Amino acid sequence: MSHESYELKAEARERVGKGSARELRRNGLIPAVIYGDKQAPISIALSTNEVTKRIHAGGFMTTIATIEVDGKTYKVLPKDYQLDPVRDFTMHVDFLRVSGNTQVTVEIPVHFINEEKSQGLKAGGVLNIVRHEIEVQCPADAIPEFFNVDLSGKKIGDSIHISDLTLPKGVATVIADRDFTIATIIAPAGGVDETVEEEGEAEA
Known part of the structure; x- marks a missing residue:
């Protein structure tokens, strides 16, 4: 499962537009919108500090949140956010309403484990990561936090595929029409340590 759900308090926004958004940011708030589930969008304002903390904590785009607006609560999943290109602060967030039946498309990070058990890496090979994230469709309440890729026994020239x-x-x-590559183990420019490779094969 993904990160633990969290709650945010928001206030409804009566006015929208660039002038209103600038005023909100001056007051330490971020303009945002809740949409989807065949209901009208709701314009809201959130605490800049709270949202920024959640973004930097990791898993922001794959964790369901509960937003309270004027006494009503909404289960949502962040779908997009904008950062100021110069000052790197959050400018706007889009949230999608979700329920137990909602199917979402999200990008799940890939973690590589057991690098020390890879013959190819011990011999000086290099892990060439083709995909740091994998885009999947899944129920909103069952989003994986990450995928583990086990490198045990992998040698120079080996590839890891989605299968x-x-x-x-x-x-x-x-992507359902091909067995795409997640990573490969390639030989370094200076060649490999054949002794380590041979030892690994003997152990195998």
């Missing part, structure tokens, strides 16, 4: 991963029930990759 090497066991996806949780209900989770499907957006």
